[in-house]
Amino acid sequence: MSPAVLYRQLPGEGLDTFITEFRKAAARDPFGTVFIVPTSYLAREVARRLGDGGASFVADTVTTLPGFARKVFFEHAAAETPISAADSRLILARLLAAGRYPLLAGTGAVDELATLFDVLVMRKVDYPAALGDLASAKSAEIAALFGAYLRFLDGHGLVDESTLFSRAVRLLAAGEFRTVFAYGLFEPMPLERDLLLALRESADEFHYSLPYAPNPAVFPDDGEWLHPDMVVSGDAPDSHLSHLAGLFSRREPGDCGKFIRLAERRDREGEVRAIAQEIRDLLAAGVRPDEIIVAFPDLASAVPYVEEVFPDFALPYTASGGRPLSASPLVQALLSVLAVPARGYRREDVVALMTSPYLPNAGGCELDILSREARITAGNWDGRLAALIFALEEERARPDSAQSRLAEKIASIDAARNTVRGLFADLSVLEGTKTVHEHLAAYRSLLERWQAPVMPAEGEPDLREDEARDLRGFMETLAALDRVSRLFPEEKVALLEFSSMLTLLLAGTRTGRRRHGNAVRVVGVREVAHLAVPYLFVGDLVEGTMPRLTTRLPFTTDAETRRLATRSKEDILREERYHFLAALLAARTRVSLSYPVADGATPLVRSGFVDAVREAFSPETWGNSDLPDSRLAAARRAGALLARGEVPAGMPPPLTLREAVRRLNVENYHRKGGYDSPYDGMLGDDPALTERFGDGAVFSPTALETYADCPFRFYLERVLGLAPLPQIDPDLTAQERGALVHRIAYRFYSGWTCDGNGPVTDACYADALRRILDAGREEAERFAFETPAWAADKEHLLGSPAAGRGLLERFLRHEAEVAASRFVPHAFEVSFGLPVAPGEVDAASVPDAVVIPLGDGTIRLRGRVDRVDVMSDGRFMITDYKTGSSHHRLKDIMAGKALQLPLYLRAVETLTGREGVAGTYYTLRRGEVRNKPVFWDAGLKECFSCFPGSGRSSVGDVRDLVDTTLSWVQRYLAGIRGGCFPPRSDAGPCPAYCGFKTVCRFDALRLITAEGNPDGTD
């Protein structure tokens, strides 16, 4: 047995001496000397310092305890193969899938079980016996799976990362490592202690440096378990370090001078910005970047802020932790190849695959739009695209169709259909249930055939380096999966399962990080212990990240955790205190702590450790809101100066002074107050507008109503020709429902009146009902939907014993109720200014637009009137069918927001020479069937008394009302022709149906504060 020397020292203390002694011993006995440290980061740092000092040593003799266990294992074990953590998770996943463990299923089960098993092994817990009377059906299942897992490893000669420790203890040969230096291991777990004790037994010299201070709140382990022959106590002088080491004890407050500082910041980004500025100040004072460490308790969630902020301050940095391979865009693209067939050819998956720059398939953007129009959600792409072509062919056959546009569209759908067919044929080789090896072979072969991934030939060098590294990692992961798959040579899995296995492996594999020589180091707090760094920043000190008090073991209750005697809440708090304190002790010149007070709108609670530091040392604050070295802040300052009319000393590149002034003027001048600039759609006179919307132009009431509601929407839709992406609706859309009802009403009434019938009355009701239901059934048959929603829609249209009277029957009932009005249904779908399609519009329809006098000019109008009812004296009423829930009222007509009924009325007057006396909206929807006059001639009271709810819509003179509408139209035409397209002037919310919200900068607040005319114009 070796003489064991125990050094009780502050974290970081005596490391130089250990390095010096190791160097000497390794020079004498390079293979028999080993240096064990707690983290890979520290192992790399020690190796670097040894290398810098010119020492030669065997690389893997400076290592962590797991690294040392692996080294012993590799040098001795011939029959067994070590596996990675990801491999053991895959094996667990297979066992879980193959066995009967109903209580252990669920998302994340594999990860949690792997963590639990690791704890059971490393803490040498006799499970489930240790649970005693707390044992349950669930613990029996866990034990059964654990047993199956261990038997599987044994049976296949495998060793996972935790059982490798016990193997190393057994395999370690006496005298193999003659000089051992173990430094900074904090509270080793039972199995780790076994390995250390085995080393102590077998070595000639054993030096063990225990992180220690006389502060039981943090350092309860005095190392007596090692049975040392000699104990050397550190002699930390009465310095700020010894003061720091007393943190969390109930000592009197100490003085750390300016060594430790503390700051509160608004949010996480503000915190990282303040750190970046402090670093810039240090660099300006001559400090080297590599003399600075920035540490976060949760490095992975802090790195995105660092990546955003540090480049803005031009700070070179290197982050210690890589991201999971599954987060790499390149890897995600490669995974999407599997995801498409595995998830049933979902629309979004196929579009993602087709738009990825890493894959050779082109045309994704067009396919995105076409698949929306074809209403594809997943599955039958070919059938849906064929149905879309069929519908367009039908439309093309109509005389009023836009032939060349439709032909073009059909050709592009045809091309997309061929592309999709080819793609799916390629992907079909991946489908089916196969062994993992077969899945891998098919996947690799397809990628090879596609020559995927496509790697950019040029671009940002760092990015290209990252992509090449991610690709290497991906290929290695495929190889690892292939290796593990040989353990289950006969087992077949579905493609979805194979895809999940690969994703699981990639999620557990981290990419490497770019390393820069002289750069600020960004690390996790737990990696800082024992380093010696002049300047240390520790950020994000909030509850939940530090301390993170997660005591519960996966799949165990608190009571079970206590019974298993793994780690109590107190143990974890002490451990967290240790890591925090060890990090502070690594700083040599100054440590700057900070915490954010909020995360977006969520308030954050500062860490209790911050309060402990405050009480113990009354630290000064650091930093302020000035960020002179931020390019972003410089741009803001320059902008503020320019806005005040002052000229800044310089502009942050690449912005020029002229461009900055232009942008500021847009925001601060043009986009303030009333709408008066081109930036608000006030384009002014433009010959192109005059030509397009001048006297010869034909308008529809809908277009004019769009302008009336929001001129900017009119501009986007009708001038620029933009359209929002189509929604994907696998059922009847609102538009289709409207067209269906219109078509049935047209077919019924045109046939009914053609056969010499008059209004529907009780006498002819049965015949009318039969005819309208026949027409309804035939029209409904034209839709090929098979969804439950469509089945319900049909029932509500046609009626059924379950749904009761259908919409069509209720329509006829209402018709019979208002038959007493003296108005007789006369013409249906009267169109003007549109191509005339026989059989679809009334015989009175004309292809030419109706010209309506308008002040000293005219307007050319096109449209289609749903229905015209006439009285015996020739006066008429027009009706518009509505299948939606809201429609205009009389006050909207007066306000110039509703134009359709008055314009249609005047158009029919112009066409027929008759007099229009009323306009109605006929609501035809599930909850309501009612023909409601919106306006009617007050002299015809006896005709309209049978219309429910018509009491307040009579007008003294319908012609006056129409003239009011025409005066509004005159204003709108002047606005359109004069290039006046401001956003809507109603300060209320924009209508839900507007699809331009994402590109429109409508601001209700601005409208409220704007001075000027009520419509927002000056």
Ligand code: SF4
């Ligand atoms: S979001 Fe509002 S202001 Fe903008 S285009 Fe739509 S309706 Fe007009």
